[in-house]
Each structure stands twice: as C-alpha cells, then as structure tokens.
Amino acid sequence: MGGGGKVPYPKHVWSPAGGWYSQPxxxxxxxxxxxxxxxGIxxxxxxFxxxxxxxxxMPEQGRFFPSRYWSKQIIEHDRKIKAEAEAAAAANSKPVEG
Structure with a gap:
C-alpha cells in the first residue's frame, strides 16, 4: 500500500540559477x-x-493634482495662469489719472 517508491531525483544539480537550494x-x-x-528603468x-x-x-486651480509637479504641459499652463493673474493685478493697481 502507499504511493509507491521514492521519486528519483539527482542529488547534485547544476543550473544557471545555482541548483536546488542555492545561496550564492x-x-x-x-x-x-x-x-x-x-x-533606473x-x-x-x-x-518618458x-x-x-x-x-x-487642465486640472482646477488650487486642487491637489500630483502630476502638476512633473507634467510639462501642466507646469507651463500654471505659469501662464500665474503670469496672467500678475498682469491683471498690475493693471488694476495703476493709479487712475484724472
């Protein structure tokens, strides 16, 4: 009775990975x-x-958006929005001559 004899396997095995229980x-x-x-990959x-x-x-201003820190297109868009806001603030702060 039982499952038969032992399964034959070699005691010494060579393989590129190092055998049965390798620890290089x-x-x-x-x-x-x-x-x-x-x-690196x-x-x-x-x-890329x-x-x-x-x-x-584009993502909404003031909202957390992780790729805002590395996406070239979003960075350029944010710079453009900031420059427009600064230009509008400068135009509004000029004294009115009258």
Missing part, C-alpha cells in the same frame, strides 16, 4: 544590481511618460 556568496551584490536596474519610463503626457482639460 554574492547574492547581496546581485540584489543591489537588479534593484538599481529596476529603479522605472525612472526612464516615468520621465511625463514628457509625453497630454491633457485636453
């Missing part, structure tokens, strides 16, 4: 390199996305 001596360096590569994707982001409708 340089695992910390490998982890660091892989982590830096992932951060994520950063490049983030930058921020540079190519396009909006038909």
């Amino acid at each position: 001596k340089n695992w910390k360096a490998n982890t660091l390199v892989l982590g830096l590569a992932m951060v 994520t950063g490049l994707a983030w930058r 996305s921020a540079e190519h982001e396009y909006r038909d409708k």
Whole structure:
C-alpha cells in the first residue's frame, strides 16, 4: 500500500540559477544590481511618460493634482495662469489719472 517508491531525483544539480537550494556568496551584490536596474528603468519610463503626457482639460486651480509637479504641459499652463493673474493685478493697481 502507499504511493509507491521514492521519486528519483539527482542529488547534485547544476543550473544557471545555482541548483536546488542555492545561496550564492554574492547574492547581496546581485540584489543591489537588479534593484538599481529596476529603479533606473522605472525612472526612464516615468520621465518618458511625463514628457509625453497630454491633457485636453487642465486640472482646477488650487486642487491637489500630483502630476502638476512633473507634467510639462501642466507646469507651463500654471505659469501662464500665474503670469496672467500678475498682469491683471498690475493693471488694476495703476493709479487712475484724472
């Protein structure tokens, strides 16, 4: 009775990953390199996305909008709104000659 004999498996296995229960001596360096590569790829994707982001409708003024800090189009729009507001304030503060 029972399930039969043991399943034969080799005691010593070579593989590129290091075998059955590998713990390579340089695992910390490998982890660091892989982590830096992932951060770099994520950063490049983030930058590409921020540079190519396009909006038909701009976010409302004074409302929290995270991409307001990195989207080129929104930053330029906010600068334009601020310049227009400053120009309007300067025009209203001129003394009226009469």
